[in-house]
Amino acid sequence: MHPEKINIAIVDDHTLFRQGLASLLTDSDKINVLFDAENGQDMIKKISLNPIPEVILMDITMPLMDGYESTKWIKQNYPEVKVLALSMFEEDKPIIGMLKSGAGGYMLKQSKAGDLIDAITGIAKQSFYINELVSGKLLRNIQNNQPLKTQQVEVNTNELKFLELCCSDLTYKQIADVMNLSPHTIDNYREALFQKFDTKSRTGLVIAALKQDLIKI
Amino acid sequence: MHPEKINIAIVDDHTLFRQGLASLLTDSDKINVLFDAENGQDMIKKISLNPIPEVILMDITMPLMDGYESTKWIKQNYPEVKVLALSMFEEDKPIIGMLKSGAGGYMLKQSKAGDLIDAITGIAKQSFYINELVSGKLLRNIQNNQPLKTQQVEVNTNELKFLELCCSDLTYKQIADVMNLSPHTIDNYREALFQKFDTKSRTGLVIAALKQDLIKI
DNA sequence: CAAAAACAGGGTATAATCAGCTTTTTTAAC
DNA sequence: GTTAAAAAAGCTGATTATACCCTGTTTTTG
Structure with a gap:
């Protein structure tokens, strides 16, 4: 009686995490994992061999082709595919970086499964999913985009x-x-x-x- | 039995709106309106004659000194005061503009009173209050800040x-x-x-x- | 008026710009 | 595989601009 499942892909270099997550999400009746990949290049190879996913869960640090590059590639070649960054870092730089690259949301790996599923369904419907983690960074980024002066030099x-x-x-x-x-x-x-x-x-x-x-x- | 009230100020050029809002908020047991002003210059004059508010509700379009300028002035002279933009516009430009000027949140005038009170208490506690209206704009702004290429030159x-x-x-x-x-x-x-x-x-x-x-x- | 700041001169060594040419490496066609 | 064409890398030599000196004058300002 559930609505249609959301088709996703997982890109992460840690095999256990990737497969554990896939199993976890598949157990829910809302999500279907089409394929997974261990880095961006692997993803590029596999995306043409599978149905197009609605959402891609994207790790940041990966060998060969990292999450930033991979997200940019997706947005250039499959702009309709949503990317949800999934990382252990909660610093400003990776979050802002992934969003700039085109990710529509950012979740921490330490999140609960239910929250991740919420994020996936949210991003599938609305193209982005903003939680408190991200909103503050976004705001601070936009507000700090101008000052950042070092020792200002006086010129006439x-x-x-x-x-x-x-x-x-x-x-x-x-x-x-x-x-x-x-x-x-x-x-x-x-x-x-x-x-x-x-x-x-x-x-x-x-x-x-x-x-x-x-x-x- | 209520906790301490939040002290705010209202800056808006429409007297009826300003005073109606003040009355409405005062009726709640959470908010205390310290003063109101009809534009930025009026606000500057009155802020030194009153206790410092925690939050200022700020309209955008006002004569003499508009919301952008007023917010910048507040952030320069009273950086600890939070500014909540309160406007009828839901276009990207004013929202992004007010956030860049230093506002910690953005509410529409067509909001319900309860939502506005939530926003005020939220911003007082956390320095910002991001709703769905704002988060999408923020994301789109950050993602569109880079391209805009002319006729690209090829370099190896x-x-x-x-x-x-x-x-x-x-x-x-x-x-x-x-x-x-x-x-x-x-x-x-x-x-x-x-x-x-x-x-x-x-x-x-x-x-x-x-x-x-x-x-x- | 004295000090400071802005403006101006002569001169030199080095770096940047530019034109024209040769060799090596790649590419692609045969 | 050979080879012709194209691209990349390397070179000579000359001219102009830049970078750096030291010195002096005018203007501003306290």
Whole structure:
């Protein structure tokens, strides 16, 4: 009397975990495990030999092709397939990384089976499944995407203008011209900024300024 | 017999809404409205004349100083105060915008009173309150923050490595050394890339590669 | 007025840019 | 397998730009 089962695949390099999980999920009457794979390359091989799963449970750390790469590949080649990250890490970086790669949710391996099944059914229906673990990270990520300043370097208006003009094919002589200053003054600016940014080349200058968010491209 | 009430403030330019809401929330035994304000400037004036609220309910569209600005100001001057956005818009932009500005949650004005009270108590306790409305936007935002490619330029592995090494103070000679190639081969790479990216300087190369997302800094 | 900051000059060594050419390695066709 | 074509790697030599000196003048500012 149950509705149609959800077809999934499991990608994880630990065989015991993979097969134990498959058995566990199969025991429930809601989920059908189509195939499993021990890394991304194995998954690519097997996905064409099987029916397309609705959801893929994806580990992160795997040899040959990890969870990030595998998720990106899935989203490029089978965008309708949902990926649910399943990992032991609860740090920000892997969570944000998997979501950026295209995962629609993130579950910890220490979750209860019932919660995982909820997540799978949730993600199958709505394309994503956000729990408290993930929502906080998401929010913090979006809010921290701009500051993160190191020891901010002070630059005056002219130096800033100069830095912006450095992001071009203009020579210093031409920059001096544009700014209506002597090339030697530009020399002074450059040397001052070299010191401030601890670099020795125009390229280094531009990159340092970009990193500090002083200029945009 | 209720625990301590949560002290809040309401910032919204519609007087009837503001006062009606205040009355509604005060009727509950969980929330105490310290003050209200009709825009960000009014809020700034009143916040120093009152006890500091735990949570501020913040509208977005307001004259003189809108919700984005007001939220940023709060987060800069009273970072411990939580902001719960309260708006009629359920589009991506305002939601993402308010969260980026520092709001810890986002509720629709068409919510039920009980849900709003839940959100307020939630945000007071945990600093954020994520509902289904917000989580999907967050996820989509984070996933769409990268692509947007123009006409992609093809570069091979060596050229890519070279581009990465260009983002440094290394001279071409040193790059050649690192890559175990003759400096003249590096010359060839450079010239080929100059053509591909239509530039004439190392700086231009680096910037073009960054724009195309071929390299990261 | 004195000190600091900004601007400007001359000069040199090194690195970057550019054009034209040879050799080696790959690729693909025969 | 041979071989022609194409691609990648390597080279010479010259010009221009960049990086780094030291020094002096003007302007701002306390």
